[in-house]
Amino acid sequence: MEIVNTVKAVRNQVKEWKMSGLSVGFVPTMGFLHEGHQSLIQRAVEECDRVVVSIFVNPMQFGPAEDLDSYPRDLAADAKLCEETGANLVFHPDVEEMYTDSFCSFVDMNGLTKELCGKTRPIHFRGVCTVVNKLFNIVTPDKAFFGQKDAQQLAVIRRMVKDLNMDIQIVGCPIVREADGLAKSSRNTYLNEKERKAALILSKTIFLGQKLVKAGVKDAGELLRKMTVNIETEPLAKIDYVQAVSMETIENAAQIGPDVLVAMAVYIGKTRLIDNFIVEE
Ligand code: AMP
Numbered sequence: 563m564e565i566v567n568t569v570k571a572v573r574n575q576v577k578e579w580k581m582s583g584l585s586v587g588f589v590p591t592m593g594f595l596h597e598g599h600q601s602l603i604q605r606a607v608e609e610c611d612r613v614v615v616s617i618f619v620n621p622m623q624f625g626p627a628e629d630l631d632s633y634p635r636d637l638a639a640d641a642k643l644c645e646e647t648g649a650n651l652v653f654h655p656d657v658e659e660m661y662t663d664s665f666c667s668f669v670d671m672n673g674l675t676k677e678l679c680g681k682t683r684p685i686h687f688r689g690v691c692t693v694v695n696k697l698f699n700i701v702t703p704d705k706a707f708f709g710q711k712d713a714q715q716l717a718v719i720r721r722m723v724k725d726l727n728m729d730i731q732i733v734g735c736p737i738v739r740e741a742d743g744l745a746k747s748s749r750n751t752y753l754n755e756k757e758r759k760a761a762l763i764l765s766k767t768i769f770l771g772q773k774l775v776k777a778g779v780k781d782a783g784e785l786l787r788k789m790t791v792n793i794e795t796e797p798l799a800k801i802d803y804v805q806a807v808s809m810e811t812i813e814n815a816a817q818i819g820p821d822v823l824v825a826m827a828v829y830i831g832k833t834r835l836i837d838n839f840i841v842e843e
Contacts, residue, residue: 623689
């Protein structure tokens with residue numbers, strides 16, 4: 563497995579693979595990789611002949627008061643995980659390689675970004691769409707793999723690919739959790755021992771929501787009220803949002819039914835965590 567820092571090096575390698583008729587899978591990440599990322603790489607290895615993983619903490623998707631500077635990084639451990647999982651190439655550019663001084667082009671989206679994380683993170687999805695667009699143009703993959711952990715991001719990327727006629731198949735992958743239920747996240751490292759315990763309120767509330775839906779709750783208001791009350795039992799938790807939306811449009815849903823995304827963002831101390839489930843048929 564090779565680690566490269568330049569756009570040119572990625573292009574040369576991918577060109578060579580494509581000339582040999584090999585398919586290319588792509589997993590974009592911000593690094594500090596865990597089993598959630600690993601499940602995406604595994605899936606890509608299963609479905610594609612060659613796999614590229616990008617590791618880039620994208621400044622454009624962080625707001626001014628967010629955790630860009632403190633975001634955890636560990637390239638050596640990431641490279642080991644990528645290699646062991648079967649990735650063929652890691653693209654680890656620096657900020658200057660991705661954004662020249664004169665950079666002034668953006669990919670923005672009008673719909674899908676008003677609710678959920680878009681409310682508290684108004685510039686986030688513009689940064690995500692722009693960097694994913696750039697990465698897609700650099701890697702030119704056949705398939706790209708995204709986690710349902712960031713369900714709104716998955717919906718936004720699917721829409722961008724559809725609207726802009728990108729010839730890339732987007733594969734959504736299930737949420738990987740710790741043994742006790744907490745969704746794996748690079749940001750879990752911010753939690754102290756007490757907060758780590760308190761953070762379980764997110765997954766517990768997700769499981770409660772799934773149980774209520776299974777038991778036949780159809781009214782979104784009722785479901786969200788019960789989930790909210792449950793989160794409020796945890797003194798360290800402060801709710802950012804608990805919402806039910808259409809997975810396709812990210813607009814509020816009044817009724818619970820197939821393809822409704824039930825999503826939450828909750829602060830545990832200073833750390834903002836997200837979790838969700840998608841209602842099945
Ligand atoms: P990030 O490094 O946080 O930008 O995440 C890179 C990719 O990994 C995104 O597609 C995430 O949705 C996905 N991912 C992060 N955590 C998990 C998880 N616990 N389970 C599945 N996918 C995940």
